[in-house]
Amino acid sequence: MEKEFNPIKRKYEMSEIIRLKGFAWLLVSAAMVGGCATIVGDKTQLIPIGSDPDLASIVIVDETGAQVFKGTTPTTVTLPKSDGSYWGKKSFKVTITKPGYASQMIPITASANGWYIGGNIVFGGLIGWFIVDPFNGAMYTLSPKQIDAALGDQATHNNRATDGSISIVLIEDVPPGLRARMRRLD
Secondary structure (H helix, E strand, C coil), X not given: CCCCCCHHHHHHHXXXXXXXXXXXXXXXXXXXXXXXXXXXXXXXXXXXXXXXXXXXXXXXXXXXXXXXXXXXXXXXXXXXXXXXXXXXXXXXXXXXECCCECCEEEEEEEEECHHHHHHHHHHHHHHHHHHHHHHXXXXXXXXXXCEEEECCECCCCCCCCCCCCCCCCCHHHCXXXXXXXXXXXX
């Protein structure tokens, strides 16, 4: 039994093939133009920074020691994820200080995100993995994504040691000029 030639059905099949080829070329073109993280991600990231108590001073420096931000809490800063060089991920140190409270230094580091790792398997391929995404910076995620610093009371000590230890001395060993400033502890 021979199949009948149906020109309408044949035209439909051909247009379907052309449409699928066009879609395939679109996917291939997107993969060639950039890596998946570059297409989906951003070159910068917003980091909210808060503290308890509020109005603490913030200084952010990058891995080169250059100051990139100075302000007070609460705030939100926009930080670049890459320096623009090949595999040039950024890192930062956030120092939060307030008089009468212990200061805190929080590191912010960049690591490869899921779009870079998984997205390039599906779309970007080797071009995305080794050429486009490593230059762009969108392949990274900065961590932590948010900073909430609880500043504790500043510790005091009565000696010159830098390890926070205290010294206990006899009253006879305290200079007479300092005895008047002493307080009795119950």
